[in-house]
Amino acid sequence: MTVIDFTAFIGRLATASGETILPYFRTSLSIDNKNARDFDPVTEADRGAEAVMRRLIKQNFPQHGIVGEEFGTEREDAEYVWVLDPIDGTKSFISGFPTWGTLIALLHKGTPVYGMMHQPYIGERFSGDNGSARYQGANNTGRKLAVRRCESLAKAALFTTSPLLMNETDRATFKGVEQHVRLTRYGGDCYSYCMLAAGHLDLVIETELKPYDIAALIPIVTGAGGIVTTWDGKPAQNGGKIIAAGDPRVHEAAMKLLNG
Incomplete structure (x- = not known):
């Protein structure tokens, strides 16, 4: 089984998490603090999105491991491990700014072999497999991604x-x-x-x-x-x-x- 086999499934994870998160964005949502020494917010959107992704992974790939921000690790030593951050940029999320995204990574034997950042409010997906990277925008517009040259x-x-x-x-x-x-x-x-x-x-x-x-x-x-x-x-x-x-x-x- 190669990483290409997982591409459509990662898209399903992104769609399901986005559908869970969006009803909470720019609403008067409840905010908890995970850190007694500092402000590290978490919301029901974070928890709900990770929960739905974990459920899909377990249903489709029960032998895989999962590492998530909100609900910890399971089978971290498995050959394939999913690494999930349901809302990276929660402080922006609770402030109404759209500079946040859902991060979904697939590790094979400890190495990230596929990654996606999904921003459901704007309708953007950035994905890569180390060999190439792509952008997909609203209305299914897409292109290859390439860094720019900078000499100094x-x-x-x-x-x-x-x-x-x-x-x-x-x-x-x-x-x-x-x-x-x-x-x-x-x-x-x-x-x-x-x-x-x-x-x-x-x-x-x-x-x-x-x-x-x-x-x-x-x-x-x-x-x-x-x-x-x-x-x-x-x-x-x-x-x-x-x-x-x-x-x-x-x-x-x-x-x-x-x-x-």
Whole structure:
């Protein structure tokens, strides 16, 4: 069984999760906080979307493992493992901004082999399998994704969700990169990686990511010709400190500053 066999099923997961989430968006929904030390919101939309995806996976592939943000892990050592983030960007979601998405990754023997970011409100899907990446918009418009060339940090556009999510040391290190780029913008969550894959920005630097925050985005970025690693150049699927770049020259220059 190859990853191609799962493409239609991943589309079903995206559709089902989107149908669960959309009735909650831009409504007066109840918000819980998962973190006593900070504000880490979760809603019934998050829980409901992950629940419906888990149910479909178990019905169709009971031998597969699942890692999800809201309901933990099952059979994490299985040959195939699904990694789910029902709403990446919940803070944007509860604020009414559309810069959030559902992340669906399929791992084979621990390696992300397919990923999708679905934004049901806008009607966008970004998907990739490491070898190629595609965009599908409303009315079934679609195209291949490709990163853009960027010869230096001085010409690069850099995104991070927020420097406030970094500890003091990492924030200072990030600022060291930030002062060398042409443009920095904050916000975006998963959308930043998809815009990098689409060729609209050049660099994303984050910290404290969980596997479900990044696993689906790796095949999209690499499928579009980009690079995703940890700050020390290792595979990124386990999360942590992450750097994604469209051009290897920008990746190398940023890595030197992050580790300098």
